[in-house]
Amino acid sequence: MGDISNEEMVNIANGFLLAAPPGEFMEVVTDVRALLPNESMLNATAHATFREYNTEQMIQVSSPGHKHQVLITKHGEVGENNYIDPKGKQVLVFDHIKQEVTSSRPIAGELEGDLEPVRAAFEQEAQRYADEHYAPNGTVTVYAKKEGGQNVIVVAISSSKFNPHNFWNGRWRALWTISFKPGGQANLQGSLKVNVHYYEDGNVQLNTQTTKNATVPAAADPAAFAREVLKAISKVETTFHQSLDTSYNTMGDTTFKALRRALPITKNKIEWGRIRTYRMGQEIGK
Amino acid sequence: MSSELLDNALDLMRRLPPAQIEENLAGLIDLVPDLTEDLLSAVDQPLKIAYDAHAKRDYLLCDYNRDGDSYRSPWSNKYDPPIEDGDGGATPSAGLRAIEVQANEIFDIYRDLYFEGGVSSVYCWDLDEGFAAVVLIKKTQDQSKKGQPMKGTWDSIHVVEVKETKKTGHYKLTSTVMLSIETETEATGSVNLSGSLTRQEEKDFPVNDVNPHTINIGRMVEDMESKLRMTLEQIYFGKTKEVVSTLRNQLGNSELEKRKLLSNQIGSALGGKS
Numbered sequence: 001m002g003d004i005s006n007e008e009m010v011n012i013a014n015g016f017l018l019a020a021p022p023g024e025f026m027e028v029v030t031d032v033r034a035l036l037p038n039e040s041m042l043n044a045t046a047h048a049t050f051r052e053y054n055t056e057q058m059i060q061v062s063s064p065g066h067k068h069q070v071l072i073t074k075h076g077e078v079g080e081n082n083y084i085d086p087k088g089k090q091v092l093v094f095d096h097i098k099q100e101v102t103s104s105r106p107i108a109g110e111l112e113g114d115l116e117p118v119r120a121a122f123e124q125e126a127q128r129y130a131d132e133h134y135a136p137n138g139t140v141t142v143y144a145k146k147e148g149g150q151n152v153i154v155v156a157i158s159s160s161k162f163n164p165h166n167f168w169n170g171r172w173r174a175l176w177t178i179s180f181k182p183g184g185q186a187n188l189q190g191s192l193k194v195n196v197h198y199y200e201d202g203n204v205q206l207n208t209q210t211t212k213n214a215t216v217p218a219a220a221d222p223a224a225f226a227r228e229v230l231k232a233i234s235k236v237e238t239t240f241h242q243s244l245d246t247s248y249n250t251m252g253d254t255t256f257k258a259l260r261r262a263l264p265i266t267k268n269k270i271e272w273g274r275i276r277t278y279r280m281g282q283e284i285g286k
Numbered sequence: 287m288s289s290e291l292l293d294n295a296l297d298l299m300r301r302l303p304p305a306q307i308e309e310n311l312a313g314l315i316d317l318v319p320d321l322t323e324d325l326l327s328a329v330d331q332p333l334k335i336a337y338d339a340h341a342k343r344d345y346l347l348c349d350y351n352r353d354g355d356s357y358r359s360p361w362s363n364k365y366d367p368p369i370e371d372g373d374g375g376a377t378p379s380a381g382l383r384a385i386e387v388q389a390n391e392i393f394d395i396y397r398d399l400y401f402e403g404g405v406s407s408v409y410c411w412d413l414d415e416g417f418a419a420v421v422l423i424k425k426t427q428d429q430s431k432k433g434q435p436m437k438g439t440w441d442s443i444h445v446v447e448v449k450e451t452k453k454t455g456h457y458k459l460t461s462t463v464m465l466s467i468e469t470e471t472e473a474t475g476s477v478n479l480s481g482s483l484t485r486q487e488e489k490d491f492p493v494n495d496v497n498p499h500t501i502n503i504g505r506m507v508e509d510m511e512s513k514l515r516m517t518l519e520q521i522y523f524g525k526t527k528e529v530v531s532t533l534r535n536q537l538g539n540s541e542l543e544k545r546k547l548l549s550n551q552i553g554s555a556l557g558g559k560s
Binding site: 008035171209256275 | 302439465475508538
């Protein structure tokens, strides 16, 4: 029954923080801080944990001076607390602890010049796709970078809805990495994660995640290339969403019903005055 | 101060993923060991099954049939592992044990009728005024087929406090049902729907030979559990699915607009005719 070290406690605490459902991070922070023997124990690792949570969740923020929203992600991190907004051509300074944008400045060389025509084409197609399937709650941000001799386009989509008044929150994240060499094949790798939390007089959570792969020829024309890739992404995501709906039906119709019947086989509630006769009936039946 | 800490702990448990409930509780106890007893009795966990070698039957484990590291079987009324020192472990008084035996018998039948399988156990203990009972039921289902895993687990924990005044029983019931279903397909990857709902109810029933406490408790548990089953169905397969559809629109907004326009046109055409 030994006491655990402070370091182990901080690890447990940070583990709890990273497991917070969408929209409930600060509530979990409050609870965890109160439960630690000393509130300040979290201070040393707070920034790192908050950053990990915000970037993993791909938090949506308003782009200062623009109408669109942009995501806070590791792919967009151009410096400590600095996140690029490629559509707004600016870099945002994000306070991870307060979870808000504190300032912004125009881009100064952070965009990958060579890839900008392709990135812009992808941004347009991805926005079209997001308008169709992720509006009004979703945000898409598109990045471009050179990595290990490959050109890489990243399409990040994060869609969330918070309704704490009715005790529910949810987030859908899709992160697609498209690696290609001009004139070759483009390899698509997608990560899809859906989390829903319902907590009125209880705690019910849907957690689903999967990774998907696809290949698409890398057309020379950026617009055609972007169209083909988004078509492939749309197909994969539509199939995923369809299968998720089907799984829901199967779980509800088959497994749930097999766990507990709505009524006994008599089709009536139990006549408690005669409860023991049900057992006798079974034994006679044997 | 301690009750405020317990509130924080319970709030935390209501937010952390239910699929990891055991690890979460263990971590929580590591953070606040002083709250261990409170947490073990306040936080519902999936029930564990043990085998009673005397009665040759399974029984369920919970805080109410635990004494130290031993658990008491409702069938043989014996502790496993046996408790050598002191009084041999806490057991209900003779009168209460008679009620406990009756309750186990009728809930065994109840379990059969509604669950067609699974394990049930009822434990009773004395209160300052009256007595309390916990009705436990556990059922698992594995419907995996053709490479698609599909597993479900149902845990019922019904705690009832009973007070009797002049042939009227006053019953206070707190019920929790934990439900976990998981599947995995090539298209979706792993899908996990887990959690629990809790409800409370207070009722009075007449107490007599035809309606002893056990029968009244049976009626109340049946009503409560059936209501909870309906709510679980609505929340798990209705509400959470609805939330997913607000996050991503499968049909597409253009298609939705088209259909809305069409239905408005039909609506006004019909309106014009009449």
